[in-house]
Amino acid sequence: MKKTDSSAEPRPSKEEIDALLKDIPLFDLKSVRNTLYKRSIRFRFCWVALMLLTLSYVMGWFSGALLPMMASSFTNLEADYQLHQLRFLIGFLMIAAGTIAINFDRHIEPVFIGIFWVQLYFHLSGTLRLVRTLPEGETFSLTTYTVIQSTILLLMLWLIIEERIYQRNLYRL
């Protein structure tokens, strides 16, 4: 039987590997940018607005500005606080899923439809929770929460509609 010698096998050089991997659009920010430039200005606006809302939410959370408006501040129930933390984490996972879909320019519409429904569930249960726990006459927290969540939902809906229009136009071509 012929003895194989692995050291004698030809191996690609680093330059060759780099050249092969260059065209694979993995988590390269350029790909997100390319996908966004292919879409309409309204799609880009929705995406940037969603990112800005997320950023301001994170800043509000870490500065403590959001804490007095949360249901856990009124109920003193640990579960409310933990529920918020979990949803916060899920929110980031959803942003990651959306970014990956945009990065690969694949299944953008189904991914955002999924995110939309999950967000709607968070919105409905969160609003109901605030309505049931807020003290009498306290409407500021409820209004702020509802406006922010509704804005996110509307932006997402707009983004889905824009993506559908883009795909339809692409199909016609």
Add this chain to the structure above:
Amino acid sequence: MLKFAQAICYIFASLVIALFTLVLSSDTFEPRTASAAILTQDLSTIRIWIVVTGLSVYSWRAASGQSLRLTLGVCTVVAWIMFFEDYLVLDKVLFVAQHPLATAVQVTRPAFLLAVTYVAFKQWELEDA
């Protein structure tokens, strides 16, 4: 296999609707505090609507021959999120496993999650082919 997985989903949905109706209508379930009681009621109300809506949309789309993959995908994601919420957070607030119906829901839930995930992937595969 697909039919079997779908049967598990239907059985679980029926059990959940029965359990949540019981939670909302009877005083058998007593959470520890008044806030916890409100939280249990609120979540039960929302979830009963989600299950009923999911089942109705699925049945209607299946009956009218429309695409099911997105509906199933959304239902699967929401089911997993509710499972994480219950398992990681709400366990201490609303668990009522001493009731036979609640035990049945807890026991069949992992099977349901596997079944609904399988059905969603399978549906995606079938519609792609």
